[in-house]
Amino acid sequence: xxxxxxxxxxxxxxxxxxxxxxxxxxxxxxxxxxxxxxxxxxxxxxxxxxxxxxxxxxxxxxxxxxxxxxxxxxxxxxxxxxxxxxxxxxxxxxxxxx
Numbered sequence: 563x564x565x566x567x568x569x570x571x572x573x574x575x576x577x578x579x580x581x582x583x584x585x586x587x588x589x590x591x592x593x594x595x596x597x598x599x600x601x602x603x604x605x606x607x608x609x610x611x612x613x614x615x616x617x618x619x620x621x622x623x624x625x626x627x628x629x630x631x632x633x634x635x636x637x638x639x640x641x642x643x644x645x646x647x648x649x650x651x652x653x654x655x656x657x658x659x660x
Contacts (some may be wrong), residue, residue, distance in 0.1 A: 594635075595634075605622075
């Protein structure tokens, strides 16, 4: 008869797999998002003021719209808080605790 092979139990904990599409938005992400929406509203407001060749339509609104679309929205999407767990593990290793 064939012998049954028993699996060894490892004492190490398996590393948890974090999916790439996990929602990680925190309060700061939403704050940046609302700041971006406010800049867009202000930009479109200045775009609609006065004639087409006014200072606000040609200078102020494009600057506000660019900052909103190209700076604030990407920050709100890519901003991620650093994990505290890694920091605490480094402190334990530095002090000699295992």
